[in-house]
Amino acid sequence: MPRTRPPYPPEFHREAIRLVRASNEDHPIPRVANELGVSVETLRTWVKQDEIDESEREELTTEEKEELRRLRREVKPLRQEKEILRKATAFFARKEIGSR
Structure with a gap:
């Protein structure tokens, strides 16, 4: 399936993840995704993969x-x-x- 838009730069990923992690909310992903103009699932995937890469989850890095x-x-x-x-x-x- 072709991508609908060019991929976001790594710096954008890192900043989005930082905003989610810095939030005091129970569920900050929807708000941050809306503010940044990305889908909730996209941001959720980035955060999940970051947790895996940081050894906070057990899956493939x-x-x-x-x-x-x-x-x-x-x-x-x-x-x-x-x-x-x-x-x-x-x-x-x-x-x-x-x-x-």
């Missing part, structure tokens, strides 16, 4: 997610190459048996 994405991109062509080699091996094995 931003670095771990980036590494996972990178490794998945590396594995995909390797799996395709493996499948091609498997099929080529089977093809040549049949051809070898047929020529005997």
Whole structure:
């Protein structure tokens, strides 16, 4: 699904998270999101990921997610190459048996 607008700069993320954390309210995310013009869910996601990165939650950190994405991109062509080699091996094995 294509993004509807360019991503926010990291400084904007950090400032939005700081505003949420600095608030004395019980549920500051809706107010801060409205003030900054971002969706509540977007800001909630940023705050949650920051909590994960700061080891306040147990989930994949931003670095771990980036590494996972990178490794998945590396594995995909390797799996395709493996499948091609498997099929080529089977093809040549049949051809070898047929020529005997």
